[in-house]
Amino acid sequence: MASAGTAVVVPYYTVREGWQTLINVTNTSPNALIVKFRMHEARNARDVMHFSIALAPFDVWTAWIQAGNGDRPFLRTDDSSCTIPQSIRKEGISSSTQSFEPTLVPEQPPGAQVYRDAPDSAYPASRITEGYIELLVMGEADGAGTVGSIPWHSGAADGRPRDCAAVQGGFVAESADWDYVSAIPGDSGSGDPAARSTGHYGPLTTSQPLKVNATLVNQDEGIAVGIESLHLAGWGLGRNLVTATGLPWHLEPTLASHEGLWSTGGLAAIREATGAKAVRNEWASNPRTGAGTDWVLTFPTKRFDTDENARDIRAACSVWRNSRTAGGVPVGEAGAVFVGWPDAPTSPRRVVADAAAERPQHLCPTEFNGCTAFQQSADGESVISATFELYDRQTRSEFSVKRACGPVILPPQSFRAGNPRYATNVLAIGYGLDDASSVLNSAITLPIGRSDGEEWGWKNAGRRHGWLEINDFRDAPVAGFAVKKRDFGAPDRNYAQSIPHAYRFLVD
Numbered sequence: 359m360a361s362a363g364t365a366v367v368v369p370y371y372t373v374r375e376g377w378q379t380l381i382n383v384t385n386t387s388p389n390a391l392i393v394k395f396r397m398h399e400a401r402n403a404r405d406v407m408h409f410s411i412a413l414a415p416f417d418v419w420t421a422w423i424q425a426g427n428g429d430r431p432f433l434r435t436d437d438s439s440c441t442i443p444q445s446i447r448k449e450g451i452s453s454s455t456q457s458f459e460p461t462l463v464p465e466q467p468p469g470a471q472v473y474r475d476a477p478d479s480a481y482p483a484s485r486i487t488e489g490y491i492e493l494l495v496m497g498e499a500d501g502a503g504t505v506g507s508i509p510w511h512s513g514a515a516d517g518r519p520r521d522c523a524a525v526q527g528g529f530v531a532e533s534a535d536w537d538y539v540s541a542i543p544g545d546s547g548s549g550d551p552a553a554r555s556t557g558h559y560g561p562l563t564t565s566q567p568l569k570v571n572a573t574l575v576n577q578d579e580g581i582a583v584g585i586e587s588l589h590l591a592g593w594g595l596g597r598n599l600v601t602a603t604g605l606p607w608h609l610e611p612t613l614a615s616h617e618g619l620w621s622t623g624g625l626a627a628i629r630e631a632t633g634a635k636a637v638r639n640e641w642a643s644n645p646r647t648g649a650g651t652d653w654v655l656t657f658p659t660k661r662f663d664t665d666e667n668a669r670d671i672r673a674a675c676s677v678w679r680n681s682r683t684a685g686g687v688p689v690g691e692a693g694a695v696f697v698g699w700p701d702a703p704t705s706p707r708r709v710v711a712d713a714a715a716e717r718p719q720h721l722c723p724t725e726f727n728g729c730t731a732f733q734q735s736a737d738g739e740s741v742i743s744a745t746f747e748l749y750d751r752q753t754r755s756e757f758s759v760k761r762a763c764g765p766v767i768l769p770p771q772s773f774r775a776g777n778p779r780y781a782t783n784v785l786a787i788g789y790g791l792d793d794a795s796s797v798l799n800s801a802i803t804l805p806i807g808r809s810d811g812e813e814w815g816w817k818n819a820g821r822r823h824g825w826l827e828i829n830d831f832r833d834a835p836v837a838g839f840a841v842k843k844r845d846f847g848a849p850d851r852n853y854a855q856s857i858p859h860a861y862r863f864l865v866d
Contacts, residue, residue, distance in 0.1 A: 394409075394493065398782075401739075401780045406457065407451060531551060541688060549607035623681075638861075641787040842855050
């Protein structure tokens with residue numbers, strides 16, 4: 359995989375129980391860039407924060423994310439680089455639950471009907487306290503931009519940007535307003551901001567301009583770990599992906615926009631480049647020595663397969679964004695209501711080509727790894743099929759358990775491995791389920807361990823560490839890492855390390 363790119367996935371952020379997430383973004387190129395920063399909550403990868411960063415040539419932007427009011431993630435920066443909105447530079451920006459809270463049904467009068475992606479009990483506000491981050495280059499200028507252009511205003515004069523207010527003004531929609539039903543206004547559904555026009559930001563021309571580093575810090579526990587990001591070189595190359603601020607334009611671009619706005623046609627290329635057959639890494643678990651391990655597994659394209667609602671534009675797959683759409687022109691219609699929901703206007707429905715047909719053609723990408731949509735069964739989950747193979751330090755296989763979609767537990771009954779079920783998953787490994795506490799204090803922990811309380815293998819400490827492989831993902835793009843921690847009960851003695859996953863890719 360590349361070490362820099364035009365699209366970057368930071369596989370995990372958290373603000374839970376004292377954790378903070380630090381971000382460092384570097385433009386390694388001699389050209390000005392406009393970059394979309396987007397945070398996705400862990401369960402269904404709905405947007406919880408989005409804004410844009412205007413980077414001058416060779417510019418660096420830094421920020422940190424911590425718990426704010428109500429424990430919601432709050433981003434702050436001491437950096438002077440222009441952001442849109444520019445208020446972020448001084449005031450920061452809070453996350454929001456609007457993307458998965460009730461939203462308007464377009465066909466109804468304003469405020470009359472609402473949409474959800476899951477019942478109330480399945481979308482607590484806590485779901486935004488962890489997840490993953492995308493950074494996408496939307497447009498690129500030649501050098502620092504021509505004098506007076508929007509990229510030029512983002513450049514340095516005496517060490518500070520020339521005019522961030524002018525930069526922000528360049529991203530106001532100049533197209534017609536959207537009516538919540540028809541095609542997304544503007545060229546390619548962009549809203550026609552001035553920043554997209556000739557002489558400002560144009561198509562992407564540099565394949566590896568962006569380098570992103572991230573660090574997880576917990577001062578109370580005295581530990582910090584740097585985590586590896588997934589960089590995609592050449593993503594969106596040749597495309598102008600600049601969009602206006604405001605709904606619906608801020609919903610684009612996405613990781614699926616490799617071939618253009620409001621399209622999922624780019625997913626095939628991403629899967630070919632990053633689709634994994636298996637993930638491997640080490641583990642350690644010993645309550646007597648304070649050793650523990652978490653695995654993070656993030657599936658950054660999962661939402662386009664599993665977050666589906668024909669009439670909700672905030673869904674990753676809708677009539678405005680599916681396997682046949684391009685440029686914001688709606689294709690398809692609302693099909694059957696998902697199982698578990700009432701047959702009501704507010705319930706999520708499938709995206710199909712002909713709802714009246716005996717077998718309507720489904721327009722969302724193939725359901726992720728053979729499992730169901732997030733909206734199915736109204737349980738707030740989309741379980742992934744996987745096989746778990748756990749080894750001790752003597753390379754002896756302890757368990758191999760194939761887990762199909764759903765709650766079925768296959769032999770051996772003494773070993774439990776929770777199927778990944780969200781966009782971002784945290785797996786806590788313990789020799790017994792009671793030992794499988796989360797190093798990252800995650801609220802979505804899936805424990806891996808023995809349910810009968812017995813030790814793995816021989817009764818000695820050598821069975822307290824080894825390695826694990828999770829496979830049968832087939833074509834699933836995946837990113838993540840393992841975190842090992844030694845907790846001595848004192849911040850000045852504790853330590854931790856982050857270990858990049860090893861992958862077996864579809865194309866090795």
